[in-house]
Amino acid sequence: MADPKTPEPTRRSERSRQAILTAAVELVGEVGYARLSVEAIAARAGVGKQTIYRWWPSKGAVVLDAFVELSGGSQPVALPDTGNLKADLREVLRATVKELTDPRFELPSRALTAESQMDPALSQQFVEAVLRPHLKALQERLRSAQRAGQVAKGVDLDVAVELFVGPLFHRWLLRTAPLTSAYADTVADLAIAALRPTARAGAPR
Amino acid sequence: MADPKTPEPTRRSERSRQAILTAAVELVGEVGYARLSVEAIAARAGVGKQTIYRWWPSKGAVVLDAFVELSGGSQPVALPDTGNLKADLREVLRATVKELTDPRFELPSRALTAESQMDPALSQQFVEAVLRPHLKALQERLRSAQRAGQVAKGVDLDVAVELFVGPLFHRWLLRTAPLTSAYADTVADLAIAALRPTARAGAPR
Amino acid sequence: MADPKTPEPTRRSERSRQAILTAAVELVGEVGYARLSVEAIAARAGVGKQTIYRWWPSKGAVVLDAFVELSGGSQPVALPDTGNLKADLREVLRATVKELTDPRFELPSRALTAESQMDPALSQQFVEAVLRPHLKALQERLRSAQRAGQVAKGVDLDVAVELFVGPLFHRWLLRTAPLTSAYADTVADLAIAALRPTARAGAPR
Amino acid sequence: MADPKTPEPTRRSERSRQAILTAAVELVGEVGYARLSVEAIAARAGVGKQTIYRWWPSKGAVVLDAFVELSGGSQPVALPDTGNLKADLREVLRATVKELTDPRFELPSRALTAESQMDPALSQQFVEAVLRPHLKALQERLRSAQRAGQVAKGVDLDVAVELFVGPLFHRWLLRTAPLTSAYADTVADLAIAALRPTARAGAPR
DNA sequence: AGCTAATCGAGACGGTACGTCAGGTCTTTAC
DNA sequence: GTAAAGACCTGACGTACCGTCTCGATTAGCT
Numbered sequence: 008m009a010d011p012k013t014p015e016p017t018r019r020s021e022r023s024r025q026a027i028l029t030a031a032v033e034l035v036g037e038v039g040y041a042r043l044s045v046e047a048i049a050a051r052a053g054v055g056k057q058t059i060y061r062w063w064p065s066k067g068a069v070v071l072d073a074f075v076e077l078s079g080g081s082q083p084v085a086l087p088d089t090g091n092l093k094a095d096l097r098e099v100l101r102a103t104v105k106e107l108t109d110p111r112f113e114l115p116s117r118a119l120t121a122e123s124q125m126d127p128a129l130s131q132q133f134v135e136a137v138l139r140p141h142l143k144a145l146q147e148r149l150r151s152a153q154r155a156g157q158v159a160k161g162v163d164l165d166v167a168v169e170l171f172v173g174p175l176f177h178r179w180l181l182r183t184a185p186l187t188s189a190y191a192d193t194v195a196d197l198a199i200a201a202l203r204p205t206a207r208a209g210a211p212r
Numbered sequence: 213m214a215d216p217k218t219p220e221p222t223r224r225s226e227r228s229r230q231a232i233l234t235a236a237v238e239l240v241g242e243v244g245y246a247r248l249s250v251e252a253i254a255a256r257a258g259v260g261k262q263t264i265y266r267w268w269p270s271k272g273a274v275v276l277d278a279f280v281e282l283s284g285g286s287q288p289v290a291l292p293d294t295g296n297l298k299a300d301l302r303e304v305l306r307a308t309v310k311e312l313t314d315p316r317f318e319l320p321s322r323a324l325t326a327e328s329q330m331d332p333a334l335s336q337q338f339v340e341a342v343l344r345p346h347l348k349a350l351q352e353r354l355r356s357a358q359r360a361g362q363v364a365k366g367v368d369l370d371v372a373v374e375l376f377v378g379p380l381f382h383r384w385l386l387r388t389a390p391l392t393s394a395y396a397d398t399v400a401d402l403a404i405a406a407l408r409p410t411a412r413a414g415a416p417r
Numbered sequence: 418m419a420d421p422k423t424p425e426p427t428r429r430s431e432r433s434r435q436a437i438l439t440a441a442v443e444l445v446g447e448v449g450y451a452r453l454s455v456e457a458i459a460a461r462a463g464v465g466k467q468t469i470y471r472w473w474p475s476k477g478a479v480v481l482d483a484f485v486e487l488s489g490g491s492q493p494v495a496l497p498d499t500g501n502l503k504a505d506l507r508e509v510l511r512a513t514v515k516e517l518t519d520p521r522f523e524l525p526s527r528a529l530t531a532e533s534q535m536d537p538a539l540s541q542q543f544v545e546a547v548l549r550p551h552l553k554a555l556q557e558r559l560r561s562a563q564r565a566g567q568v569a570k571g572v573d574l575d576v577a578v579e580l581f582v583g584p585l586f587h588r589w590l591l592r593t594a595p596l597t598s599a600y601a602d603t604v605a606d607l608a609i610a611a612l613r614p615t616a617r618a619g620a621p622r
Numbered sequence: 623m624a625d626p627k628t629p630e631p632t633r634r635s636e637r638s639r640q641a642i643l644t645a646a647v648e649l650v651g652e653v654g655y656a657r658l659s660v661e662a663i664a665a666r667a668g669v670g671k672q673t674i675y676r677w678w679p680s681k682g683a684v685v686l687d688a689f690v691e692l693s694g695g696s697q698p699v700a701l702p703d704t705g706n707l708k709a710d711l712r713e714v715l716r717a718t719v720k721e722l723t724d725p726r727f728e729l730p731s732r733a734l735t736a737e738s739q740m741d742p743a744l745s746q747q748f749v750e751a752v753l754r755p756h757l758k759a760l761q762e763r764l765r766s767a768q769r770a771g772q773v774a775k776g777v778d779l780d781v782a783v784e785l786f787v788g789p790l791f792h793r794w795l796l797r798t799a800p801l802t803s804a805y806a807d808t809v810a811d812l813a814i815a816a817l818r819p820t821a822r823a824g825a826p827r
Numbered sequence: 828a829g830c831t832a833a834t835c836g837a838g839a840c841g842g843t844a845c846g847t848c849a850g851g852t853c854t855t856t857a858c
Numbered sequence: 859g860t861a862a863a864g865a866c867c868t869g870a871c872g873t874a875c876c877g878t879c880t881c882g883a884t885t886a887g888c889t
Contacts, residue, residue: 018833018886041330044875055836060877120385121326125246127387134386142388165389166379166398170406173378174371180325180385181339182332183347184370193371201375201406223855223865249844260867265846428839428881451740454870465841470872530795531736535656537797544796552798575799576789576808580816583788584781590735590795591749592742593757594780603781611785611816633860659849670862675851828889835884841877848871858861 014061026052027059031073032115040070040118067122067129074115075136084144092152093199099145100171100191107179108186120180142168149202159204170198219266231257232264236278237320245275245323272327272334279320280341289349297357298404304350305376305396312384313391325385347373354407364409375403424471436462437469441483442525450480450528477532477539484525485546494554502562503609509555510581510601517589518596530590552578559612569614580608634677641667642674646688647730655685655733682737682744689730690751699759707767708814714760715786715806722794723801735795757783764817774819785813 030051034043045066049056063069087095106112119137123130146168152158158167174194178186235256239248250271254261268274292300311317324342328335351373357363363372379399383391440461444453455476459466473479497505516522529547533540556578562568568577584604589596645666649658660681664671678684702710721727734752738745761783767773773782789809793801 015833018835020835020885023835039330045877046875049836053836055834055838056877057837057879058835061834117329121329124322124326124385125244130387134388138386138388162402163398166395166402169379169382169388170375170399170402173380173382174374175378176382176385177374177378180329180381181343182335183339183343183374190371193368194375197367197371197375197406200408200410201402205410219865220863223863225866228866250846251844254867258867260865260869261846262848262868263866266865424839425837428837430840433840449740455872456870459841463841465839465843466872467842467874468840471839527739531739534732534736534795535654540797544798548796548798572812573808576805576812579789579792579798580785580809580812583790583792584784585788586792586795587784587788590739590791591753592745593749593753593784600781603778604785607777607781607785607816611812613815615815615820635861638861660851661849664862668862670864671851672853672863673861676860681850830889831887833884833886835882837881837883838879839881840879843874843876845872845874848869850868850870851866852868853864853866855863855865856861857863858859 019062020058023052023054023058024062027054027069028073028076031069032077035070035073035115035118036111039114040122043070045069065126065129067119067126068132070115070122071119071129071133071136074112074119077115078112078137084140086144086148088148088151090155092148092155092157093196095148096171096195096199097192099148100175100195101188103141103172103175104186104188104191107175117180142172145171152202156204158202162202167198167202170201171195224267225263228257228259228263229267232259232274233278233281235259236274237282240275240278240320240323241316244319245326248275250274270331270334272324272331273337275320275327276324276334276338276341279324282320283317283342289345291349291353293353293356295360297353297360297362298401300353301376301400301404302397304353305380305400306393308346308377308380309391309393309396312380322385347377350376357407361409363407367407372403372407375406376400429472430468433462433464433468434472437464437479438483438486441479442487445480445483445525445528446521449524450531453480455479475536475539477529477536478542480525480532481529481539481543481546484522484529487525488522488547494550496554496558498558498561500565502558502565502567503606505558506581506605506609507602509558510585510605511598513551513582513585514596514598514601517585527590552582555581562612566614568612572612577608577612580611581605635673638667638669638673639677642669642684643688643691645669646684647692650685650688650730650733651726654729655737658685660684680741680744682734682741683747685730685737686734686744686748686751689734692730693727693752699755701759701763703763703766705770707763707770707772708811710763711786711810711814712807714763715790715810716803718756718787718790719801719803719806722790732795757787760786767817771819773817777817782813782817785816786810 027048030048031043034047034051038047043066045056045059048054048069049059059069063072086099089095107116119129119133123133146164149158149164149167153160153162153164171194175186175191178184178190184190232253235253236248239252239256243252248271250261250264253259253271253274254264264274268277291304294300312321324334324338328338351369354363354369354372358365358367358369376399380391380396383389383395389395437458440458441453444457444461448457453476455466455469458464458476458479459469469479473482496509499505517526529539529543533543556574559568559574559577563570563572563574581604585596585601588594588600594600642663645663646658649662649666653662658681660671660674663669663684664674674684678687701714704710722731734744734748738748761779764773764779764782768775768777768779786809790801790806793799793805799805
């Protein structure tokens with residue numbers, strides 16, 4: 008009578024769930040995402056394939072869950088707000104660089120970003136679960152700066168956020184050049200300059 | 213001296229090469245990259261699978277070649293230089309947005325970007341063949357502006373370029389918000405503001 | 418303890434097994450053994466290739482099973498024993514000729530004989546499953562004749578059997594001359610003559 | 623102008639022909655007939671594939687030629703005729719056993735016998751080139767014996783020959799039991815007994 | 828505490844595609 | 859015009875996984 012697509016989550020085996028996510032993380036690290044197979048995850052986790060297919064729609068979804076689990080769930084991201092805008096943002100971008108180049112995170116992150124290209128649903132989840140919290144926090148800091156008069160009033164903060172994050176992401180994803188904390192500083196400074204409330208707002212003269 | 217794995221390219225059949233690239237483009241458009249198979253390309257092109265494996269190392273490499281062929285080879289990209297920096301860059305970014313959202317290009321672009329994550333060699337080729345020309349051209353325009361005193365002297369133009377391109381790319385790739393020409397304008401204006409030669413220059417102190 | 422390469426036969430699909438054997442027989446008849454492919458068998462049987470490879474080590478093994486199934490399994494072969502040795506053996510050899518020239522059996526028989534040359538394991542199975550029962554039955558009849566004094570006491574019946582069967586087989590396999598029931602009679606008569614208890618064998622003069 | 627199927631044999635390269643046959647023999651010995659490929663023969667012989675296909679219709683034909691070359695061409699087979707029929711025939715059958723079990727000959731012989739099953743044309747050539755001379759010689763010896771009154775007059779010598787050869791061949795091909803010279807002796811004695819001109823014999827009148 | 832129904836491990840199944848091997852044809856260059 | 863070389867189309871190989879589908883054997887939650 009119940010929708011066959013929605014199994015009872017009450018009966019779900021937590022043991023299996025954990026084993027699957029752990030196996031997924033391990034295997035992504037060992038063989039990479041492309042050569043990762045549901046079969047291998049099931050075997051490593053000591054689990055029937057059906058148990059995976061019952062609870063996740065795709066390989067990507069499993070890896071996403073595993074990744075979220077790994078990065079400590081959806082805990083709200085806290086950014087420093089010392090009043091010193093430049094210092095705060097430099098620190099944030101440096102932290103971002105550190106995370107993007109952390110070997111534990113890099114492989115699954117790239118895999119999920121790649122997979123997101125082909126699977127909009129996964130993309131949505133990925134962005135919401137992993138990315139959005141960071142962007143939101145950054146935006147919050149900028150809003151605070153805007154209230155303090157350090158950022159021009161007319162600036163769209165959605166865009167502003169991407170001014171900081173976009174360049175880092177671009178370099179990371181396309182490997183056009185090494186991604187260093189020096190680069191993070193430069194980007195932070197330039198983006199802050201773009202937002203400063205000179206003459207007639209942030210728009211160029 | 214010669215690598216035994218690399219066959220003589222003199223004997224190569226141009227007819228087959230073209231048929232393969234055409235078939236690849238068509239099929240990426242029809243079924244998407246994920247469901248694209250070497251087998252299907254060979255069948256569509258009326259070609260033996262071996263002929264593909266003889267000349268390309270992977271599915272991604274074929275699609276990359278096909279994509280380069282499609283976008284008119286490695287012709288040098290020409291940017292407008294009217295003297296009006298803001299107008300020129302707005303036009304460039306608008307053109308970039310148009311290309312990224314052009315249905316003919318979007319699918320293969322996303323596919324190649326995704327595939328590049330898992331295959332650094334492909335990534336390298338992709339960036340050099342497709343991306344670098346655009347970035348170089350943009351950089352050239354900024355250099356011209358720098359000479360004209362519209363951009364602060366100390367600014368690293370490699371970074372500056374990414375200030376323009378990064379946000380667009382970020383939004384396109386992660387689908388955090390719609391990618392419009394209005395957005396292109398906003399990014400252009402903000403990035404130009406970041407670079408303008410103020411009192412203390414745009415470069416980090 | 419269990420061989421990991423041998424899957425549980427309890428879960429085996431009888432439907433698939435039958436379909437595969439039937440398809441194999443049909444296809445051997447249609448295209449011959451040399452042009453018979455596992456792929457074609459799988460396609461005709463509506464079965465995945467893996468299902469064939471799971472249960473049989475080679476094309477030859479499938480055809481052997483199919484052939485055994487076709488000739489009614491390993492039912493014990495019954496030979497006539499009317500007391501009239503010459504009549505009985507003529508009948509047996511004529512039946513053998515008939516089977517060797519029966520179009521339904523000839524092709525697979527030749528194929529299996531040929532394949533056996535290259536694959537000793539298959540050879541073993543083929544001989545045991547198909548040939549041995551016939552030889553055993555023939556030997557039994559000769560033993561009975563030996564007890565009745567129609568065959569010399571000292572004769573090795575293993576050899577005697579081949580005296581009857583060898584010539585037929587030789588002619589069938591090498592096509593040195595047509596294989597007819599007249600030939601069967603001649604061979605039967607000569608072989609019986611070879612075995613008869615002579616003056617010096619201690620038999621009645 | 624000439625039939626494209628029959629190239630000019632005058633221009634044929636003897637060097638290539640020899641190299642091909644040598645390579646074929648070597649490779650059959652190394653990898654067996656089943657895994658022998660025209661490609662490998664060509665490579666080993668330092669010859670283009672076309673050169674093989676130009677002069678031989680099939681892999682089997684090459685191996686047959688190679689085998690004939692190996693066994694010293696179609697030299698007429700000479701059998702002993704000492705007047706002692708039993709001694710002569712024992713010697714002949716022992717020689718046959720020796721040849722069938724000689725490792726240099728066994729593999730190609732089995733291969734050709736096997737291949738002959740699927741290719742009647744090859745079968746014909748094989749029998750004529752390799753087998754017939756032996757059978758003819760054996761038949762000659764029996765004819766001589768028939769003239770000397772050691773073999774009944776009415777016996778069909780074509781059949782008689784197979785009475786000697788058939789059992790050996792049967793045991794060799796089907797591996798029902800080891801093929802020894804003791805076996806050769808037994809068969810020789812029995813077959814001679816079958817042919818002897820006693821009382822009314824078992825042979826057809 | 829026992830019943831019953833869903834989930835579980837296991838793995839066979841029909842499939843698709845893989846990347847490789849070889850077949851036999853065709854084309855190019857050298858002799 | 860034969861030969862060496864080797865690219866080409868074709869077709870089959872045997873393998874890896876896909877996602878679906880039985881199987882008993884747990885294992886909950888409800889009676």
